[in-house]
Each structure stands twice: as structure tokens, then as C-alpha cells.
Amino acid sequence: MATAGVRDWPALTELRGQGEQMREGIDDAFMVLILLWASHLVEFHFTVPLIGSLSQDGDEQLTLGFVSQVARRLRDSPKDAMLDRFPLARLQSVQYKHWDTEFGVQGQFAAPFFYLPNLRTFFGYRIEMTRPSNEESDEDDDDIQSAYLTEFPVGTSTVEDIILNFSDMCLEALQTFIRACRRLRTFALDYGNVLDTREVDSSRLAELLVARADSLQNLALDWGDSPTLEITAQGPLEIEQCFRQLHRLEYLELPLYMLCEDGELDGQTFISLNSQLLPKSLRCLCLVGCAYWRFDSKVEINKMVDSIEAFILKCGPGVNFRTWRLWS
Template sequence: MCYCVTLELTPPMVVETCAADATLGPAITPPLSRNSVSATSLARLPAEVLVQIARSLDDHKSLAHLGRANRRLNNLLTPLIYTKFFTSFGKETLFLRTLTSQSHLASHVKHLRWIDESDIWDQDKEGYETETRKEIAASLSTLPSLFHKQLAIAVQHATAGTLHVSLLAAAMSLTPFLETLTATLTTANSSRIRWNEAIWIAAPHAFAHLHTIRIKLRRSAGMDLNPLFLLPAVRTLDLTHVDRLKSDPQKTIWLPLPAGCSGVTTLLLRESNVDTDILVPAIRACRRLTTFLFQQHNKWSPLRKLDMALLSSALRVHAESLRDVGVMERVGQEESAGGVQELLGMPALERVLLPLCDGEVKGGTVLKLPPRARYFAQTVRGDGMRKAVEGFMALCSRSVKAVKEGNPLLRGVTLWVVDKEARGSLVAYMARQAWKKEGLQLDIRVLEKKSDVGSAVVEWERYVGET
């Protein structure tokens, strides 16, 4: 038997409610518009058809509203709602209370989006009220494990600067089959996110299924990443606005991660100012790194200068596995040349985004593109732009022809001209004219705003995603 069902969710169906509402209170029949499908009609459909309809919807509010139509829809849709759960700040109380009282729902959560939309110093927000914290702590204290009882105490006594982390830790400790975490946290200026190691080590389920972690801090802050690297199943770490990867060296003794101790294969650092001496041990801690991105904070005068030679040396450990490398940083030409040359010599590279380089190194050696290159891009900014553009053209003129003849996979070659003094258009024009004489085409983009610098990373990721 075949069913064809068209479900139209009109605006009245989308109400301001939390997805967890689908599990609370008696069944309520919502007001339905003339064009919407009645709850009675939906209830008559087979369960497998209703599940297919629900899986085709990506709006949790609509699913929650639909689940409140009657008890049967509630029972069918609630597990699907919790499989990919989204919560914004102010709804954590209901979410955590539901998970502590209904463990079968907690076992359904595989993908958690935790968005903290609050101002960290806004004491009027529900999440910072004493009664709210007491309610969450009381729910956690009812669980049998000693770990959750200790976490309940931490939540109850958390300050405004640490509560958002404590709430997230509580949610993660209650979801044993969590696979992906996407969290956006509000932090105070110059604050540090200190993950309690007990969250990662002593949690009853040990995060055995968590393979992807994406964390974005609304303001630049530090974060101790050692526990994240040591999670058994983690493969992807995608971090934004993380400026320090270790605790305050003046207060704690930081031990670098042992080489080859982590299963992380994709390491992405966006809008960051991490020190090279901290970044290098993190790279070497990975057993088999395939994708690496370092995008320095969007400032014309970076707080820190990345040592490309040292970074390249660390990445060489993964020469046989590293396919995608992206680096967006302002460095000196002499430093970049050596580091870039070492990077381009890695045989497995396919998609490359590199910073300023004059295209030549000592001894007159001209840089060559990797033999398996599919995409190559270079950013040029600030002083020495003319020399860098000429060097880039020399690199492409002597290498791209050979690469294209021997490797038809090469799809894109881009020069990103980043210039806040409006000289980029002139330099780009001169480069295009010189490029035509070589009989080749070069894609030159001009970025005249700091906010546009991320476009180079976006394009690089687009090529990476086409793997």
C-alpha cells in the first residue's frame, strides 16, 4: 500500500515553544487553519508514514506543535525531536529537567545544538537566576551517580561567568549517545573557558560516540583543549575565537599532549590567535591529520605572528595523510618562503590556501605546486604586495602548466589581494595583464574590508567539501 501525503505547516502552526514541550502536559489540540492538515487526519495514518513526514521537517517548533495535537503523535514525534535537539538560552531548565526525569529521551539525543544568546553580565536572564540554578541542581541530584551529584553542586554555585559551561556540561553528561555537539557560548572579554576534566573523564558514558565538536565563543577567549583531544571517538574539532589552547601558565602547570595520542583527523581554528608553541604540540598529538585550518583573527595587525617554518615542520609529521591545508596569517616574506616550500613538498596535498610568499627561496629555487593539487590559493596583503604578486605569478607560470598537463584534477588557482588602502584593484589589474602574456588565466579576488577576509576560507572549504 502506498501513501502520498502533503503536509502544509502554515504560520499559525509555528508557535514560540520549546521542543521539550512535546513531552510535558496533556495533549492539546492547537488551532488549525483552513489549509492545514487536521490532527484527526494525521492520526489515521500509519506510524511509518508519520515518521517519514516528521523526518522531512527540520523545524523543531513545528514538530513540537504537531506533537501536542494528540497523545499518539506525541509518542511518535518526541524521539525524533530529541534526536536532533536545538536549544537556546532560557530553555535549558526545561530541557535538563526532561532529560533527568525521562532517561529514554536522553538516549535519543545524537545531535545537540546549544546556543547561548545571553549577555553574560545580564543578571535578569532566567539562566542566571538562583531559583533556576536550584531547580537544575535538584534534578541532577536525583540521579544515582556520584558524578551527577557533584555536578549538581557545581551548577548550584556557578557564577555568571561559568554557568553557561556548567549547564552545557550537564546536558552532555545526560546524553550517552551524543555524536555531534554544536555550541555557541557567550564569554566575557579575556575570559577563559575551563572545562572541568571530570566532565570528560568521569562522565558515566565517557562520550564514546561523540565524534564532532564545534564550539564558537562570541568573544575571544582561552580554552583548555587537552580533554577534547583525548576523547576516544572525537575526529573533528572546529573552534572559533579560541585564542589560547591551554590554561593560564601562571596558575597551572600545562603538560603538552603526547605525540600520537589523539584520533582527531580534522582540526579547524577560526578567528584565532593561538601561539605557535601551543599549536604545534596539538598538531603532533594527532595520529593521522587529514584537514588543517588556521585562520588568524581578522585584524590588520595580528596580536601574534605565526612561525610558518615551525608550523610546516609540525604538519610534515602528517605528510602521507594531510590532504587539505589552509593558513590565513600575516607573516614576513622570508619566514613564509621556507615554511611554504616545505608545505608544498608534501605529496598528499590536494587543496591548499597559504599566506604571503614571494614565490622564491634562497638559491633561486622556484616553489612548485603539489602533484595532486586540485585547488591552490594564496593571500597577499600589506607591504611587499608587488613583489609577492610577481612571485606568485612566477610560481604559477613555471608550475601550473606542468601540473595541469600531468594532473587534470587542478580546478582552481586563486590569488586573494587583501588591501585596506584601496591599492588592491590596481595590483590585481597589473597581475591579470601580466598573466595574459603567459597564456594562462588567474582568478584574482580583491578584498578591501577586514570582514571579507573570511571569503578565502569559505572558498577553500567549498573545494574541501567536494571531496
């Protein structure tokens, strides 16, 4: 089998230990051959180890090394090359995560998938990336980068849908993912509750989203309910103010409080939901939960409930969006 694999993909000889690991019956070695010969594969669920184990000889390196090989050759191929002859050329969707649910996974090793010619959907679970992939690295990182492609393309990837669940990525890393895409249709970012302390500059995220306004149709943001996650606006554009500029947006999912504003009428303060923040193109609005620790008293909670009821009444016949959900 190893000989047949090398015949079809000579670069397999560059994967150190491929033949050895096949003789030992290691799954990772056989997975490389499956990916090589599964020419009609359209969906792939991929798990990777911790970065420390990638710097050593290990069973888990081969699949990741093979995907990096394919991506490098796709990247360096002439424009008129027959890309459908490459392995993974028909892959349309990939799920990328650590091989168990306890740890996160390094985001820079997802870069090869963004070179595949027909990939449309990238799903990442617990991706950790606290610096951009092109930042200066130490010698150990350089050794890893020589074996694995960690540089993302810029504006050439066919990926249109990016879904990041339980993410721990800095804004520069998010920018790397978003800017890789030629056209971004869906962006979902969920910070979950995995962060101890994190400050997120929502202004920079807003700028990234507005830059994709011509193609962005689906947006989901979930900051989680952790009080240790601080959302700040350090620039002129606040995240709440950017939604209306997303003129092609049809689906929006966000924390309920992001549409809240304080008001006063006849000496009475109240909380309302500001529908003016929403784009006219919107068809489906999903408000995720209500973080009760954000309110000082039951009175404020009751006011919020009243505001939600009033907002629902506005969502009858004649309004733009057809679907409205509240998740608590």
C-alpha cells in the first residue's frame, strides 16, 4: 500500500516515518492513504494534537503533514493547473478541533485548509490563537513551520462560512481567518465560557465585519455570560452600530443586551430594545439569553421583559424579518 501511495503521490516520501508507521499499524499512516485515494470526499472531521507533540516524532504528524503538502502544491500551482487532480480537491466542509474536548487546538495549523480549491465551510472548536501566524517565532516554531504550512492566504480562499465555537482567539488572529477569504457569507463567533480573563476590542471586530458588508449574510456573536469577559470599544465604531451597515445581512444572532438602551419617560426610567440598530435586509433575528447579573434589581429585569414584549408586538405583519427567536 505504501508503494502504491508513493506512486500516486511521490511527496509521501517526504513524510518522515510513513512506511514505518504503516508497518506498525498506526491509524494516522493509513489515514493519509485514505485522504489520498478518497477522491470524492466532501466533508472531513479533523482532530490535531497539542503543539508540543508536533515538535517531536509522533504518530499524529502524518495527516497534518499530508494536508500541508497538498496545500503547498496547490498554492504554488500555475493558474491553469488541473486542480481537481489533487487530493482533497473536492472537499467542501471541514471540522477542526483537538482530539479530545479537554484542550484547545492551535489555530495556525488550520491554514492548509484555506488553500483547498472547493472548501466552503470551516468549523473550528476551541481554537486557541493568541498571536497572528506571521508573527516572529522561536526556533522550535520555525522547525514546525517547515513541516506544516501555517501561513494563511490573503483574499484568495474559497471558504465562505467560518464558524468558531468556544474560541480563544485574539482579534489579529480573527482578522487572519477573515482576510483569507475571497468572499465571506457566514461568520459565527462564540467565546463561550472557556476564558478566565479576556478583553475584546469590539470596534476592531466591527471594522472587520463592515469591510465584508457586500457579502456577509449570516452573523452570530456570542460573548458568553462570563463576567470576566470584558467587551470594550476602543475605536470610533461600536459593534452595535455596525449591524445597520451590513446591508446584505439576513440572519443575526447576538446577546439580547446588545440591543438594549436606557430611556426616560415622565420621570420613569425604562429599558428598551432599539430596532433601529438592525439592517433593513434582516429576515431572522435570534437574541441569545439574558445575562441577569448585568441587571441591578428585579425591577430592571421586569422592565427588560416588558421591552421584549413590546418588541415582539412590532414583529407582526408588515415588518421586514420573518423569524424572531429568544433563547434564554
